[in-house]
Amino acid sequence: MRMINFAKRNFKELIRDPLSLIFEIALPIFLLFIFQQIKIPEDLYKLENFTPGIIIFGFSFITLFTSTLVAKDRGSSLLIRLGTSPMKSSDYILGYILSLIPIIIIQDSLFFIVACLLGLNVSINIIFTILISIVVSILFIAFGILVGSLVSEKASGGVGSVIVQLACFTSGMYFSMDLIGKGFAKVCELLPFESALIIIKGVLNSNYDIISTRNIIVFISYTIIILISSVIVFKNKMISDNK
Amino acid sequence: MIAIEIKKLTKNFKDKIAVNGIDLSIKQGELFALLGTNGAGKTTTIKMLSGLILPTFGSIVIENMDMKKDMLKIKEILNVSPQDTAIAPNLTVKENLEFMAGVYQINNKDKKIDELIKQFKLDEVLNKRAKTLSGGWQRKVSIAISLINDPKILFLDEPTLGLDVIARKELWKIIEGLKGKITIILTTHYMEEAENLSDRIGIMVKGNLVEVGTSKELIKKTKTKNFEDAFISIATGGKL
Numbered sequence: 001m002r003m004i005n006f007a008k009r010n011f012k013e014l015i016r017d018p019l020s021l022i023f024e025i026a027l028p029i030f031l032l033f034i035f036q037q038i039k040i041p042e043d044l045y046k047l048e049n050f051t052p053g054i055i056i057f058g059f060s061f062i063t064l065f066t067s068t069l070v071a072k073d074r075g076s077s078l079l080i081r082l083g084t085s086p087m088k089s090s091d092y093i094l095g096y097i098l099s100l101i102p103i104i105i106i107q108d109s110l111f112f113i114v115a116c117l118l119g120l121n122v123s124i125n126i127i128f129t130i131l132i133s134i135v136v137s138i139l140f141i142a143f144g145i146l147v148g149s150l151v152s153e154k155a156s157g158g159v160g161s162v163i164v165q166l167a168c169f170t171s172g173m174y175f176s177m178d179l180i181g182k183g184f185a186k187v188c189e190l191l192p193f194e195s196a197l198i199i200i201k202g203v204l205n206s207n208y209d210i211i212s213t214r215n216i217i218v219f220i221s222y223t224i225i226i227l228i229s230s231v232i233v234f235k236n237k238m239i240s241d242n243k
Numbered sequence: 244m245i246a247i248e249i250k251k252l253t254k255n256f257k258d259k260i261a262v263n264g265i266d267l268s269i270k271q272g273e274l275f276a277l278l279g280t281n282g283a284g285k286t287t288t289i290k291m292l293s294g295l296i297l298p299t300f301g302s303i304v305i306e307n308m309d310m311k312k313d314m315l316k317i318k319e320i321l322n323v324s325p326q327d328t329a330i331a332p333n334l335t336v337k338e339n340l341e342f343m344a345g346v347y348q349i350n351n352k353d354k355k356i357d358e359l360i361k362q363f364k365l366d367e368v369l370n371k372r373a374k375t376l377s378g379g380w381q382r383k384v385s386i387a388i389s390l391i392n393d394p395k396i397l398f399l400d401e402p403t404l405g406l407d408v409i410a411r412k413e414l415w416k417i418i419e420g421l422k423g424k425i426t427i428i429l430t431t432h433y434m435e436e437a438e439n440l441s442d443r444i445g446i447m448v449k450g451n452l453v454e455v456g457t458s459k460e461l462i463k464k465t466k467t468k469n470f471e472d473a474f475i476s477i478a479t480g481g482k483l
Contacts, residue, residue, distance in 0.1 A: 005345030009331055009338075016333040016372075077329035084293040084398075086318045086344045174471075 002087050006095030010034065012103060013069060020065040022060050028058040032227050036118045044176065047120040051111060052175025052200040054134055056193060056220055059140040060167035062100055064160030066144025068144065070234070071156040074148070089235045091208060097141050104137045129204040136196050138222040145230040149237045171197040189214065192222035245304075246290065246396060246426040247270040252301035254287050261287040263450040264301065271395075274418075276437035278479050279447035280444050285430045286326070288447070289398050292428065306395055319347070322394035325403045328381040329388075332374035336365055336384050339373055340391065347392035355391060363387040363417065379410030386417065390425075397421070399429045401412040403436060415440060434471040446477045453477060 014020055032054045035045055043049060073079050079230075108130045116122050147159045168174060171193035177185035188194045195215035202211040247269040254262040262284040266414045269275045288294045291304060294314050303310035305317050323329075330339050340359060344352035360366060363383055368376055373384065382402065389397060402418065403411040418440055421427060431437055437444050438458045445455045454461060454477050458470045465476040 002346060008345075009334060009342045011339065013331060013333045076326035076332075077327040078331060080295065080325045081323055081329035081343075082346065083295050084318060084321065084323045085343075086315050087346060152389070196432065 003091040003094040003098060006082075006087070006091055007098035010069060010096055010099030014059065014065060014099065014103060017065070017222060020061075023061040024058055024103065025055060025110055027061070027225065028054045028107075029110060032111065032114055033118065044172075044174070047115050048205050049201060050173070051120060052116040052129070052197055052204055053171065054111055054115075055108060055129075055200055056136075056167055056171050056173060056197050057105075057164075058111065058135055059133075059196075060164040062103065062107075062137060063140045063144040063147070063163045063167075066096065066100060066141055067147035067151075067156040067160045068153060070145050070148025071153040074237065075153050082239055089231060089238075092238075093145065093231050093234060096145055097138065100137065100141050101134060104134055108133055125204050127208055129200060132203045133200055136200060136219070139192055139196065139219065139226060142223065142227040142230045146226055146233055149230060149234040166191065168195045170194060173197060191221055192219070195219040207229070245269070246273070246306060247399065247428075248302075248304040249292070250302045252288070252291060253299050254284075254291060254296070255299045260450050262291070262298075265452045267452060267455065269426060269428065271426055272413055272423045273443065274422050274429060274441045276441035276444045277428060277430045277447065278432075278434075278444055278474060282449075283478075284450040285447055289323075289400055289430060293321060293398050294318055300332060300449045302312045319356040319392065320394060321396040321398070322389040322392055323398040324382075324386045324389040324400065324402055325402060328378070328385045330373040330381060330385055333372055335370050335372055336376070337369045339384060339388060343388045349391060355393075359387045359390060361424065362390075362420075379406050379413070382406060382410070382414065383417075385460065386414065390421075394425060397425045397427045399427060401431055402429065403433065411436075436473055438470045440461070446474060448478055448480075 032051065035050060036047065044053075047070070112126050114122070143163060144160070147163070148156055151159055170188040170191045172188065177188045177194065195218040198215050199211055199219060202208050245268050247267070249265055249267045252262055252265040253260070265288065277288065279285045287296070291298050292305070294310065294317060306320060307316050310317060331342060337356070340356045341352065344356060347350065349355055361367065363386070365384065365387060368384070370379055372438070373381060386399070386402060399418070403414050406414065415436070418427070418429070422440075429436070429437070429441060441458075443449060443455060443457055444461060445452050445459070447453070456464065461473045461477065462468075462470055465473040466475045467476055
């Protein structure tokens with residue numbers, strides 16, 4: 001299978017970049033640990049609420065490093081070589097997505113090990129959360145492919161950082177959206193990060209009532225639109241980059 | 244037997260004509276050098292022949308297969324060594340060979356990889372990451388990778404650009420070893436490279452293929468002393 005072969009290569013490229021491991025795994029774990037030491041008297045910072053936030057934070061770095069990998073591939077002659085091979089567009093996109101799934105599983109597992117050591121209840125919900133977070137991660141990976149297809153390697157870092165910030169400030173992981181104002185809360189509702197966080201939070205805490213129909217519609221719509229856009233833009237860029 | 248048959252091959256980018264109605268036949272096992280000044284249309288021609296971009300007009304037949312109808316089948320039998328080194332930087336040399344063997348779904352991949360390691364004397368760098376290699380080694384690995392699928396057609400785009408004399412001579416030796424077995428289309432800015440390696444040379448000027456022949460034929464035709472002068476005469480229309 002060409003896509004598996006491409007995924008293996010992408011996985012090796014990603015895990016051999018120490019910066020990617022620091023930001024995707026070490027930094028979120030550090031934040032999880034530090035915020036539990038501070039003991040902020042807010043429900044948001046309780047382990048059962050903050051761990052899902054850390055998962056979303058870790059995913060935002062997946063977007064950043066996926067965009068860098070895609071932009072780097074586009075900038076090098078490797079994609080020219082692959083473009084003359086029998087690989088199809090679906091092999092590229094699925095190859096990028098599949099390469100990140102093991103990283104997502106490693107990331108989630110380590111986050112939960114640390115969270116459990118800090119006092120999170122060990123339950124079967126953790127397994128369900130890891131499984132649902134794999135689905136949620138597709139949105140973040142697709143964002144990465146889209147950004148990496150649109151901008152250069154240098155710019156991908158900057159644009160990726162914007163997504164990291166957006167995920168932090170519009171997901172509700174650090175503060176309630178209503179604190180800033182109703183207008184801001186409305187904008188957050190229209191962006192996918194809050195919905196993604198609520199879905200993960202609901203599954204971890206077996207509290208499915210907090211997941212509204214709006215959350216599901218917003219999340220699924222963004223995932224489908226961004227995924228389709230990333231396929232179209234990547235394909236078109238591969239042709240236009242070669243002109 | 245004809246390996247590549249091009250008829251009226253044209254590529255327009257908006258209102259600019261990059262390649263203007265080229266007709267050309269290349270025989271099986273021939274090493275054909277494509278020369279031209281910067282912007283002459285060489286790389287665009289190679290990109291169309293290797294299926295990277297589609298022609299605006301004209302036809303390409305490779306090993307009796309039409310590029311428009313049999314693109315995927317054609318891609319199985321050709322390979323490219325692009326101008327810049329096209330290897331995965333964080334993968335070792337062996338992993339790069341394995342990766343490309345996977346791309347072409349090579350059945351006996353271990354045997355093929357061992358063959359290439361011997362042919363290109365890659366033992367000493369086999370477990371080194373590609374990004375840590377010198378430019379000469381990277382180019383060597385890049386060409387080795389392009390032979391992973393035993394291509395019938397091989398495109399070498401400026402294979403020795405930026406290499407020192409020794410690395411260049413080493414690559415010439417490798418390319419000479421491939422002559423006759425594979426149909427090779429080589430683009431280069433080095434006149435001595437084209438003269439020494441190729442069976443025939445085509446010269447492109449402003450998107451047109453203006454002359455095709457052996458180096459001796461082109462020297463004779465332009466009444467010049469050497470091939471470099473012949474090229475300059477053709478490329479400038481005798482103005483220089």
